[in-house]
Amino acid sequence: MLKHGDTCPVCGQGPVEEKVVNEPFKYKGREYVIPDYHIFACGVCKEELVSHESLKTSEKTLTDFRRKIDGLLTSDEIKAIRKRLGKTQKKLAEMLDVGEKTFARYENGQVTQSKIMDLFLRGLEVYPDLLDSIKFGKQAGNDYEYETVDAQFMPAIKRSNDEIQYQIEKDEQADSVHKDDACAAIAA
Ligand SMILES: [Zn+2]
Numbered sequence: 001m002l003k004h005g006d007t008c009p010v011c012g013q014g015p016v017e018e019k020v021v022n023e024p025f026k027y028k029g030r031e032y033v034i035p036d037y038h039i040f041a042c043g044v045c046k047e048e049l050v051s052h053e054s055l056k057t058s059e060k061t062l063t064d065f066r067r068k069i070d071g072l073l074t075s076d077e078i079k080a081i082r083k084r085l086g087k088t089q090k091k092l093a094e095m096l097d098v099g100e101k102t103f104a105r106y107e108n109g110q111v112t113q114s115k116i117m118d119l120f121l122r123g124l125e126v127y128p129d130l131l132d133s134i135k136f137g138k139q140a141g142n143d144y145e146y147e148t149v150d151a152q153f154m155p156a157i158k159r160s161n162d163e164i165q166y167q168i169e170k171d172e173q174a175d176s177v178h179k180d181d182a183c184a185a186i187a188a
Contacts, residue, residue: 001052002040014044018051025062032065034058060109072118075109081125082107095131096120 002009004018023037037058038051064074073081082092093103096117105111113121124130 002049004040006040008042008045008047009049010047011042011045014042016040016042016049023054023058025065027066028069030065030069032062034061063109063112067112070112072113072115073121075107078113078121079107081121085124085128 002016005015008014008016017040019039019041021037021039023034023039025032025034034054038054040049040051041047042049060075064076067074082089085092087095089103089107090100093100096103098117102111106113106117120130
């Protein structure tokens with residue numbers, strides 16, 4: 001790892017000087033300043049290098065800065081949802097069908113979740129049973145399960161059809177009543 005006084009790895013000549021700066025980061029017109037950002041500046045080629053340590057410690061902060069602008073859950077919010085669901089990273093990753101490492105990276109800010117994943121995590125917070133529904137859907141790959149789905153949903157569909165049919169009949173009756181009324185009015 002690079003340290004103060006080391007030979008510049010870019011030009012191989014000047015010694016690098018470690019500096020602690022306030023580093024501004026821009027995203028979609030907004031700015032976030034990271035304090036105590038360690039850089040190494042070469043006095044010969046003027047190249048400025050960032051320490052691994054600075055990159056690592058600022059990664060989560062910067063990811064969360066971008067997430068907030070994009071309206072996405074932050075690392076801590078994702079972790080809080082998982083804790084409230086009472087799941088380990090491994091278990092929740094398995095249920096969401098993402099790699100365990102990927103889910104861990106959502107929480108440490110190395111990877112930003114997709115908009116869909118974000119919406120789903122928010123949904124889970126409100127409806128923890130969503131996971132069971134998904135499991136049910138995944139198992140519905142055989143005829144027996146499809147029959148179960150039909151048996152569950154058909155009465156509701158049939159009922160709504162009946163309601164539609166009833167409404168049509170009622171409308172037709174209403175029309176004929178108006179016509180009769182009209183005829184009666186003419187006859188009178
Ligand atoms: Zn240099």
